Amino acid sequence: MNHTFFALVAVLLLSSCAGSNTAKSPVTSLPTTSGHGEIKLIWNRNVGTYTGFLHPARDGSTICAVNRSGTFFLLREDDGGDALSSFRMETADTITAATSCGDGVVTAATDDGTLLVYDYDGSELWRKELNTRLIASPLVSDGSVFMLGQDGRISAYSARHGDLLWRYVLPLRTLVRTPVDSTPTAANGLIYAGMGNGNIVALQQNNGRVEWQTKLSFARKSGTLSDILDTTTPIVREDRLCAVAYQGHIGCLHTSSGQILWRQPLSAAKRVAVDEYATRVFAVDVNGNLAAYDAKNGEVLWSQELATAKTVAFVRGAVVVGFSDGTLAALTADDGSFIGSVDLSGEVAFLQPLNAEEVLGATLSGDIFRAVVVF
Numbered sequence: 366m367n368h369t370f371f372a373l374v375a376v377l378l379l380s381s382c383a384g385s386n387t388a389k390s391p392v393t394s395l396p397t398t399s400g401h402g403e404i405k406l407i408w409n410r411n412v413g414t415y416t417g418f419l420h421p422a423r424d425g426s427t428i429c430a431v432n433r434s435g436t437f438f439l440l441r442e443d444d445g446g447d448a449l450s451s452f453r454m455e456t457a458d459t460i461t462a463a464t465s466c467g468d469g470v471v472t473a474a475t476d477d478g479t480l481l482v483y484d485y486d487g488s489e490l491w492r493k494e495l496n497t498r499l500i501a502s503p504l505v506s507d508g509s510v511f512m513l514g515q516d517g518r519i520s521a522y523s524a525r526h527g528d529l530l531w532r533y534v535l536p537l538r539t540l541v542r543t544p545v546d547s548t549p550t551a552a553n554g555l556i557y558a559g560m561g562n563g564n565i566v567a568l569q570q571n572n573g574r575v576e577w578q579t580k581l582s583f584a585r586k587s588g589t590l591s592d593i594l595d596t597t598t599p600i601v602r603e604d605r606l607c608a609v610a611y612q613g614h615i616g617c618l619h620t621s622s623g624q625i626l627w628r629q630p631l632s633a634a635k636r637v638a639v640d641e642y643a644t645r646v647f648a649v650d651v652n653g654n655l656a657a658y659d660a661k662n663g664e665v666l667w668s669q670e671l672a673t674a675k676t677v678a679f680v681r682g683a684v685v686v687g688f689s690d691g692t693l694a695a696l697t698a699d700d701g702s703f704i705g706s707v708d709l710s711g712e713v714a715f716l717q718p719l720n721a722e723e724v725l726g727a728t729l730s731g732d733i734f735r736a737v738v739v740f
Contacts, residue, residue: 422466427439445734460474480495563614582596584613611633616628635675636676675688689713709730724736
């Protein structure tokens, strides 16, 4: 199984990097918005050797990031400068899973499946041998660390002491086998997680009891590889949860009951974006194409064949799209017309909104950046 997994990951990573040396992304050929607007970098900070799994995170006004060698960076959100001195973790192994931070602790995971937790001053609080790899960020929330392992289990630990609080195991255990963006989400007193079989599960945050479980995605073809249905990070807005699965479907559910509102065939490895009123969902598929969906019924509102797009985030009035060639572009949320773009070094591997107008992002060359869309 391990050999199959690593072979599959290698194929997916190679395919995700394809096009990084090709012609520039086709955003400049899109119709231009009639309004005035632009996207601008506020700051850009290189933190060293990086991978697509090493996403930055946010704790209040602090941005935390980690590189492959195990150096933590705690940055000021306003200008990217050092909030506190950086420090290196005591590990001889390569860091492969993203950092998360909150409640005064930062986390990361090594290639051999060790979860590391440090205080902001660089003191190690605890570490756990997990007997599974992490290929997505842990989540720090309300004094606990939540993690989804490659073995398909969700575990909750005390953030300060490392005590196991609870563990959830799917009745039919299914491995998470693809490098999808699958960090759990905390909202409404629940932990929402996308699983390795197309399921979304909602667990009570304090004890891990199942609130509901819904199969969002199912195999659309026959064959062993077609059964891989790893689901991305669920995005919660209002009373709606939206997500997408690799080789599966995109859709939205009710957060309280798990009832499916709609789903449509789509394959993606990055999380969707949802507008502030939960009326539209935006997603980039594995072929790099962007589409906007009506969050109530799944109707495609507009689409753009961008080919080399990798990830997307929503800000007020616009969607921000990251490309494999380092382009960061803003398109209007209403019709997908072109607003503007800036160039970065390296594939844009991660985007998330910071506030109504700004995004936090990262590139494979190790740049952590903050950008704003202005009209």
